[in-house]
Amino acid sequence: METQISEITRRNIFDFLQVENLWWPGRLDETEFLSRIFDLKNMPSNDHRFDNAEGDIWQHRVNNPNDWTDNWIFNDERFNLLRGDDAIFLNFLCEMIHPIVRADSTEVNRMLQIYNDNLSDDNFEIVEKTKISGKPIFIGRPKVMGKETIERKGNELKLILNEQYVSQQITLMESSIENAPHISIGLAKELIETCCKSISEERSQSYDNNWDLTKLMKETTKLLKLTPEDIPNETKAATSIKQILGSLCSVVQGIGEIRNEYGSGHGKVGKFKGLQPRHAKLAVGSASTLAIYLLETHQLKLEKP
DSSP, X not given: OXXXXXXXXXXXXXXXXXXXXXXTTTTSOHHHHHHTTSOGGGSOOSSTTSSSHHHHHHIIIIISTTSSOTTGXXXXXXXXXXXXXXXXXXXXXXXXXXXXXXXXXXXXXXXXXXXXXXXXXXXXXXXXXXXXXXXXXXXXXXXXXXHHHHHHHHHHHHHHSOOHHHHHHHHHHHHTTTTOHHHHHHHHHHHHHHHHHHHHHHTTOOOOTTOOHHHHHHHHHHHTTOSGGGSOTTSTTHHHHHHHHHHHHHHHHXXXXXXXXXXXXXXXXXXXXXXXXXXXXXXXXXXHXXXXXXXXXXXXXXXXX
């Protein structure tokens, strides 16, 4: 049984829901809601008059509704939401904001905020998985690490490339990773193109708009004197430097190829299945790192007397 989500986090979430009067089964009755997650007919009853949990709940929440408090579920050891399996706990949270359970989008957004504000401490998150009738369906998962790093890189790029258009593109690139990874991949390519062209323009160097990404990158690194050919063999750690610079060019070429095959820049056949968010993170992270490196090198060389 996996229990990485602490009892403190779980209690905090349930406390917030109670304080804000967010009714856990939404527009369903309690038995109907719990049956979406648990096999109530095969769970034990705490009342000897009934054979299973389904009858037990009916007796004390429908027939005699004041027998148990409204939020009895949070402390019932049969369901063990405070100390039980992480997957069951996350599933319970997601069901509370399922469109069948809860129609009010304001409530859904507030509950999602409560979930993620608290789950973040244990490196978990609730994210949109798909949609049904235009309404989001959520899933719980370990938090995808590296998101904050990508955001920091994006903020750094916005400071260097302070044009409004570029800032908007970086924001869109970051925000599309989860729900539209093909868009993020296309924008990652465009980010490198923008950086290379900006560097050329600031150095009063011409470029051909028909150059592909690999050619544009090659000419930019020549302009910045970064190509392996420009590093003498006797330079200390020359081999390592050449490998790094060669890898940078390979990253750019790879991003271009991924964009052409899977990105947003070309039409797709009906059976096309896009890449996953983790692939978009690789493209965005690589493009951001490379862009920062090129722009900082450009600035440093301009500042030298």
